[in-house]
Amino acid sequence: MxxxxxxxxxxxxxxxxxxxxxxxxxxxxxxxxxxxxxxxxxxxxxxxxxxxxxxxxxxxxxxxxxxxxxxxxxxxxxxxxxxxxxxxxxxxxxxxxxxxxxxxxxxxxxxxxxxxxAPSEEGMSVPVRTDDGRIIFVSLSRRTLLGALGAGAAIAAASDLPAVAEAPRRSTLASSGADPIEHLKATRRVLIENDNLFGPHRVIPAVRQQVAAIKELRADRRGADRRQLLQLQTQFSEFCGWLYQDLGDFRAAEHWLREALEASHMSGDPELTTYILARRSQLAGDMRDPIEAVDVAEAAEDLATPGSRLAAVAATYGAHGQALRKDETATLRAYEHARELQATMDPDPRSSWGVWLDSAYIEVQRAQSLTVLGKHREAAEGFRTAISDLPAGYHRDRGVYLAREAVALGQAGEAEQAATIGLQALSVGLDTGSGRITRELARLDADLAKWRTVPTVTEFKDAMNESVLRQA
Incomplete structure (x- = not known):
């Protein structure tokens, strides 16, 4: 039955x-x-x-x-x-x-x-407070979203990207004599900088425009130029997947990572393929899919050149998959393995993949895993260390770490400190429109409900009320 x-x-x-x-x-x-x-x-x-x-x-x-x-x-x-x-x-x-x-x-x-x-960039997942006090996520139009997030996000989304972000057209480039491949590389750098400062809402349409332009340019290119275009298509598609992942639109992120994986195979670049597999493990971790996170990470590590940075990247994401399985022993062992790979890896300055991986990055991933395992005070310490070590300019990442530190503190019962740090994270979230920050703060908002009479908690909840759409 x-x-x-x-x-x-x-x-x-x-x-x-x-x-x-x-x-x-x-x-x-x-x-x-x-x-x-x-x-x-x-x-x-x-x-x-x-x-x-x-x-x-x-x-x-x-x-x-x-x-x-x-x-x-x-x-x-x-x-x-x-x-x-x-x-x-x-x-x-x-x-x-x-x-x-x-x-x-x-x-x-x-x-x-x-x-x-590809899923449309017009549908974006945003938080809504229900009548019973919970925060749920609803897909809204971009216009409605900007109205909800306030002036900071609106200014960021409305302001024009630098002219370099405009998609190149074959006719325009032919008449100007510009090198389309160099133009695309420069554009990607600009878009990455804009993403970290202002978040994904502003950047996604431009990134998708670049992918369309690359596909058009591939039509009349052969040999080394065509391979370079396919490599760039892989990189832009992976970046688009990351932007949607930051928004919390995991289905769109999966779509773009599949696009990136396919293009990487066509480009004949095994290192790029390995990197995309490692990113798929990271996405599976965000989606709380432990089997996929572990299996894809192991596949990426097997494909990576021994002693390479990418092997350490894959091992780091696989370690979080072990935490999602609630296996503390396997998790700690996996992070130790990742640290060993990172400590002994060949820096390989020729490789541009995973250059951000260092011991501090592994520790912040470990802190996130400790949160999953219920080790909240230890996790909060890990995030606090990561924030102090974060280079200048990583505005959105600082907000993510602040939000995660606040959640860990809230779980540990440190309500006042959690609310104080949550307010700092919320400010960054409003600036960048990061779904990762918003979702962590929605969780914090629920965790702090039993301390709602604490003045700082009240202030945090009032700020959350102002930053999300009230359900009609």
Whole structure:
């Protein structure tokens, strides 16, 4: 006998209402979660949480439901209305809100093809405080997001990137005599600098533009030039994956890392392929997938040249996978292995991959793993050390470490200190729009609920209220 579906509560919130509508459409078409999941290539557990209202569905998931179930845009319009802040009573007045399917009786128009397009940069996951005090994440338009995050993010996103960030066109470059490969390399450096200062919202559209330009330039290039373009396409695709990872849009990050891996194979650069595999392990760690994090890291370490920096990078990310498995002994052993590789590696100044890896970087990753293992005070000390050692200019990374230190302190019961540091992290989060910072602070916000009468905690919670969208 199959498991009875959970009872839905569509009138609890707009997100719960959307989830109930999604399930109603699926049931009307006679599809199980597993069957639909295989069709639209989403994880069925994530789909179930979205239908229950336990997790806000992304714009991509809603669009996939709408297409596959023949909803003719009904689900997409409902999702857009929620993003615009339409109240629950108005949402329900336009739909059948009683028991039974809330869908039209038109025949199912199932889509046989899966959506292989890159997720849109217009849909961004942002925090929303619900009526019961929780913070959930909802996909909103870029315009709405900037309104929520405040002037700092808006200025950063609205200001023009330097002219070098404009995508080169073959005709323009031909007439100017510019070297497109050097132009693209310079552009990537500029975009990386802008990302670290202002966060991913401002940079993603420009990075995607560069990838499109590279694909256009490849059409009439051969030999060494074509290989260099493929290498640059790999680098820009990996960078785009990182930007989406920072936003917390893991499906988009996976898409761009797959693009990067494919381009790296075409470029014939084994070192670049190894680096992309190591990055996939890092992403799996952020997605809390221990098996993928460990297995991909081991594959990357096996491919890496013995004694290389990339071997140490892969080992570091694999160590966090062990922490996600809650195996403390294996975790500490894995970090010791990573430290040994880092201490004995060939610096290889010719290689540009993983140049940021040093003992301090390994220690901050270890601190994150200690948080997972419940070693909160030790983790907080690790983050504090990492912050003091961070080079100038790493604005967004400082905010991430501050947020993680605050979470560790909150878990350790140091509420006042956690709130003080959380406020510092929130300031950086507003500047950069980093999803990593926001998600850590949403966790801190929940952890500090029992200390809400402490003045500093009250100040932190008030600041969080001002920085997130209130649910209508």
């Amino acid at each position: 199959g498991q009875r579906p959970n009872q839905l509560t569509p009138h609890e919130s707009p997100i719960h209402y959307l989830g109930a509508e999604m399930r109603a459409w699926r049931n009307e078409r006679g599809l199980s979660l597993g069957a639909l999941g295989k069709q639209i290539r989403f994880n069925s557990s994530y789909m179930a949480r979205a239908e229950r209202g336990g997790q806000a569905p992304s714009a991509d998931l809603v669009a996939a439901y709408d297409r596959a179930l023949g909803a003719s845009g009904a689900l997409i319009r409902l999702h857009a209305s929620i993003a615009q802040g339409v109240p629950l009573d108005r949402l329900a007045s336009g739909h059948v809100a009683k028991a039974g399917p809330h869908v039209a009786k038109a025949p199912a128009a199932l889509v046989g093809e899966t959506d292989n397009q």
